[in-house]
Amino acid sequence: MPxxxxxxxxxGHIDLVKNPDVDAFLxxxxxxxxxxxxxxxxxxxxxxxxPSIGCLPEKIIASDASTYSKAISxxxxxxxxxxxxxxxxxxxxxxxxxxxxxxxxYVDPFKVAKMxxxxxxxxxxxxxxxxxxxxxxxxxxxxxxxxxxxxxxDQTNLTKNGQYSxxxxxxxxxxxxxxxxxxxxxxxxxxxxxxxxxxxLIQECEHCRxxxxxxDDLRIHEQVTDYGDCGAAITRFMNVVExxxxxxxxxxxxxxxxxxxxxxxxxxxxxxxIFGQPADIHKRLMSMYHSVSEKLLxxxxxxxxxxxxxxxxxxxxxxxSLVPFFDEFCRTGGIKKSFYRAVDDCYRGKYISEVSSANFxxxxxxxxxxxxxxxxxxxxxxGIPYPFKDKSNITDxxxxxxxxxxxxxxxxxxxxxxxxxxxxxxxxxxxxxxLAHRHASISLVxxxxxxxxxxxxxxx
Ligand SMILES: [Zn+2]
Numbered sequence: 001m002p003x004x005x006x007x008x009x010x011x012g013h014i015d016l017v018k019n020p021d022v023d024a025f026l027x028x029x030x031x032x033x034x035x036x037x038x039x040x041x042x043x044x045x046x047x048x049x050x051p052s053i054g055c056l057p058e059k060i061i062a063s064d065a066s067t068y069s070k071a072i073s074x075x076x077x078x079x080x081x082x083x084x085x086x087x088x089x090x091x092x093x094x095x096x097x098x099x100x101x102x103x104x105x106y107v108d109p110f111k112v113a114k115m116x117x118x119x120x121x122x123x124x125x126x127x128x129x130x131x132x133x134x135x136x137x138x139x140x141x142x143x144x145x146x147x148x149x150x151x152x153x154d155q156t157n158l159t160k161n162g163q164y165s166x167x168x169x170x171x172x173x174x175x176x177x178x179x180x181x182x183x184x185x186x187x188x189x190x191x192x193x194x195x196x197x198x199x200x201l202i203q204e205c206e207h208c209r210x211x212x213x214x215x216d217d218l219r220i221h222e223q224v225t226d227y228g229d230c231g232a233a234i235t236r237f238m239n240v241v242e243x244x245x246x247x248x249x250x251x252x253x254x255x256x257x258x259x260x261x262x263x264x265x266x267x268x269x270x271x272x273x274i275f276g277q278p279a280d281i282h283k284r285l286m287s288m289y290h291s292v293s294e295k296l297l298x299x300x301x302x303x304x305x306x307x308x309x310x311x312x313x314x315x316x317x318x319x320x321s322l323v324p325f326f327d328e329f330c331r332t333g334g335i336k337k338s339f340y341r342a343v344d345d346c347y348r349g350k351y352i353s354e355v356s357s358a359n360f361x362x363x364x365x366x367x368x369x370x371x372x373x374x375x376x377x378x379x380x381x382x383g384i385p386y387p388f389k390d391k392s393n394i395t396d397x398x399x400x401x402x403x404x405x406x407x408x409x410x411x412x413x414x415x416x417x418x419x420x421x422x423x424x425x426x427x428x429x430x431x432x433x434x435l436a437h438r439h440a441s442i443s444l445v446x447x448x449x450x451x452x453x454x455x456x457x458x459x460x
Contacts, residue, residue, distance in 0.1 A: 032318060032352060040325035043351065047326075047339035048404070050372065051412035056420055057265035057305055060091045061249060062432030064269045065242045067234050069128050080128030082234040086242050087121040088249075089436040096421075096431065119435060122245070124150045126237065128230045140224045141185055141210060147220060147237065148213035152201070156245065158252045166241065167214060169248040171198060173284040178217045185210040219277035236276045243274060247285055250304060254292045261292075262301035265417050267432055271315075272308040272367025272383040279364045286366035289385040305413050308367055308383035309433055315343055318352045319371045319379045326373050340415065343369040343381075344402035359398040362391065368401050370411070374419050380430075382418065384410055 016022055035043055065086040071077045126146050127133045133142030150156075151166040158164035171178065178196040182189045186208035194203050196214040203212050218240060223233040246266050253261035274282040293303035310316050330337055341347070349355040367383035374380070387406050391397045404411055421430035429437075 030354070032314060034321050035325070035351065039351075040322065041329070043322060044325040044329040046347075047341045047371075047373070050338040050340050050415050052416055052419075053409060053412040054416060055409075055413055056093055056416055057413075058093050058263040059260075060093070060265040060267060060417070060421075060432045061246070062089050062091070062267040062430075062436040063087065063242050063246055064433065064436035065238045067231075067238045069229070069231050069234060072131075076130075079130040080230070081131060082126040082128040082230055082237075084124040084126065084234060084238045084241065085121050086124075086238070086245060087119060087436050088245065089119040089432055091421075091432045091435070122155050124237070124241065126150070126230070126234055128234070129228060130226075137185070137210070139226045139230075140221050143224045143230065143233065144184060144213055144216055144221045145211070147218070148202070148215045151215050156248070158248055159256075164248055164252045166244050166248065167201060168198075169244050169251060170215065170217075170281075171196075172251055173247065173281065173288045174217075178214050180212060180217055183207060183210065183212065184216045184219075184221060185212075218281065222277050232276075236278055239270075239274060239276075240278045240281070242268060243272075243285060244281075246306070247288060250292055250306070251288065253304075254295055258296055258299055258301055261304050262296050265305040265413075266307065267417075267430070267436075268306070268308045269311070269433065269436070270308055271310055271313070271365065271369060272306075272385060273361060273365040275364055282364055282366045283390060286386055286391075287389050289366070290387065290389045293387070302409065302413075305410060305417065306367075306385050307414055307417070309418075309430065310369075310381040310383070311429070313381075314352050315348075315369055315371065315381045316379075319381055322371075323377070323379060326379075327377065338373060338375045338415075338419075340370055340372040340411075342402040342404060343371060345398050358394045359391065359401075362394065368407075370414075372415055372418065374422055376422065378422055380418050380422075382414055384414055 017026070063086060065084065068083040068085075069080050070083070071080050073079070127139060127142045130139065131142065132139055133146045136142035136145055148167070151170065153165070154162070156166040176197055179193045180196065181193050183205040186205060188205075188207045190206055194212060196203065196217070201214045204210070205212055220233050220236045220240065223236065224230050246268055250261065250266065253264070272285075274280075274285070289306060296303045326339075343352070345355045345360045348360055365383075365386075367385045369381055369383050372380045372382055384407060386401050387408070387410070388397070388400065400406055418430055421432060
């Protein structure tokens with residue numbers, strides 16, 4: 001890694017891959033490559049016709065997030081503060097329609113900018129390396145405390161009566177009780193697991209007397225040390241917060257306004273997955289989305305549409321490498337102009353990356369990836385929550401999760417939404433996400449509250 005302000009070294013002038021040592025090394029490696037002509041053709045042929053039911057959500061909430069770590073002074077570069085900004089943008093379909101000229105796909109960027117008033121960002125400040133928050137014994141203890149305080153803060157609350165903070169959502173997806181087995185500060189096991197619930201959000205370690213927080217269950221602090229960089233922990237925090245905030249909105253509306261929820265779409269940035277130490281909550285999110293769907297179906301309402309759109313990553317790179325084959329396929333008499341396929345484990349293993357377990361993403365993913373090519377030739381990688389309560393019977397699950405039949409009308413609705421909002425201005429972006437993305441960049445504006453956006457949209 002170059003030092004600050006350091007120019008590219010000698011290696012910057014040559015193509016490293018052409019270096020004979022590197023070339024010899026790569027001969028011993030497996031990695032993703034362009035499909036051959038034959039493979040490309042057969043992959044393109046394996047894609048399916050895109051279903052459409054012409055039904056769009058009335059409101060779409062898109063989220064995006066960014067992180068930042070900065071030395072608090074140039075003279076002490078290793079003393080850093082971390083900052084996470086999560087932005088939610090609400091797009092009302094009626095309002096959006098008024099921005100486009102009838103019969104045209106062109107969206108006036110100046111008018112789009114006006115939609116920013118329906119955006120809000122929530123900012124979280126965390127201790128980075130070398131900063132002890134509120135006089136805690138260690139950087140790590142301070143980090144744990146900061147996470148708990150940020151999760152419980154009013155800014156993440158979705159309603160005025162305050163039952164929908166991130167801490168509440170964390171507790172709710174655990175069905176009201178969270179168990180922790182050992183102390184995150186001294187590392188010792190307890191005789192009895194500590195049980196956290198709404199009345200006991202903070203408890204004390206019987207060995208070291210340090211406060212233990214319900215949010216320690218996420219284990220984000222495990223990547224924090226007194227001397228190292230906290231960047232990895234801050235990224236994990238961002239990932240978890242973004243997924244929990246959206247889950248919180250879905251949960252609140254499922255309780256209070258299921259009818260409004262059934263006409264909404266939610267678009268998250270990236271795959272529907274939680275990585276690293278907090279990964280365990282992915283299965284709780286999966287189960288929560290499943291039970292919300294069941295609840296709405298029992299009320300004769302359609303389930304909300306929840307999507308994860310990937311801007312980059314391996315699946316996206318693979319999908320982009322298919323563009324010439326898709327184009328060729330359309331030119332040479334393929335009747336299909338718009339097509340998709342589920343990235344099942346077999347396909348992933350063959351063309352994208354090794355699938356080392358009986359079920360790809362078993363410890364991390366709560367949604368299935370699909371590759372989708374729109375009529376206009378744009379490529380999207382979209383994740384949709386697995387339509388199951390859990391992943392029991394792993395080999396059976398690995399097959400069921402990629403069967404489009406199991407997603408009911410959700411696939412058609414997801415593709416309709418993407419097609420409708422695909423943006424001429426940016427490739428592979430859709431309007432709500434582009435708005436959220438612009439809003440999530442770090443600026444000097446302080447963070448707001450989720451409640452504000454919910455109230456403006458008449459949802460809280
Ligand atoms: Zn302890």
